[in-house]
Amino acid sequence: MNEIIYQSIKTKELTLDRREAANRLRVPRDFDMSVADEYKTQLESVIDCKMAAARVPVERFGDKMLMGEIETDSKDLERCLGDSREVFIFAVTLGSSVDRLLLKYSRISPAGAFMADAVANAYAEAAADRVQEILDGIEKTKNRFSPGYGDLPLEIQPKILEAVNAGKLLGVTLTDSLLMKPQKTITAVAGINRE
Numbered sequence: 001m002n003e004i005i006y007q008s009i010k011t012k013e014l015t016l017d018r019r020e021a022a023n024r025l026r027v028p029r030d031f032d033m034s035v036a037d038e039y040k041t042q043l044e045s046v047i048d049c050k051m052a053a054a055r056v057p058v059e060r061f062g063d064k065m066l067m068g069e070i071e072t073d074s075k076d077l078e079r080c081l082g083d084s085r086e087v088f089i090f091a092v093t094l095g096s097s098v099d100r101l102l103l104k105y106s107r108i109s110p111a112g113a114f115m116a117d118a119v120a121n122a123y124a125e126a127a128a129d130r131v132q133e134i135l136d137g138i139e140k141t142k143n144r145f146s147p148g149y150g151d152l153p154l155e156i157q158p159k160i161l162e163a164v165n166a167g168k169l170l171g172v173t174l175t176d177s178l179l180m181k182p183q184k185t186i187t188a189v190a191g192i193n194r195e
Contacts, residue, residue, distance in 0.1 A: 024118035048095030076150030084191030144188035
């Protein structure tokens with residue numbers, strides 16, 4: 001079993017990217033963020049961000065790649081990793097309290113639910129960015145790549161979650177359709193730069 005890097009991330013360590021929030025809200029990048037302040041404040045009060053990561057070797061066999069116990073033939077991931085011989089596999093979640101808050105908004109206001117969900121998605125991206133900063137403090141990493149992008153299938157989610165012990169450490173589970181609970185959870189692979 002690989003050594004797991006686990007830690008809580010304080011909400012104040014998450015830098016909400018205005019461009020990401022604008023993209024999620026489907027508004028111009030120079031929009032007035034104050035329209036989302038109520039949702040931002042409510043989310044900040046319930047975020048319980050945690051991350052878990054594992055450093056694993058990468059082996060290549062023809063068209064296949066093995067990252068620890070995770071096998072894939074994703075060409076897009078292969079390009080992203082380049083010549084990396086090791087990767088960090090990680091999961092980060094905003095926690096189940098965020099799901100409960102989003103459910104509350106969905107019951108009282110469709111517009112509020114949309115705004116809160118968009119801001120929560122932007123915070124999830126901020127959490128993944130923070131994880132990458134933490135990992136960069138250990139070893140410099142390349143851009144992260146997540147299941148569901150390009151040709152990297154969601155079907156590897158169970159192996160990623162297992163590799164970082166996300167069920168026990170983060171409380172993350174998968175539905176039958178491979179969606180993660182809590183919803184605002186991101187998994188990714190980040191190649192480690194060779195010296």
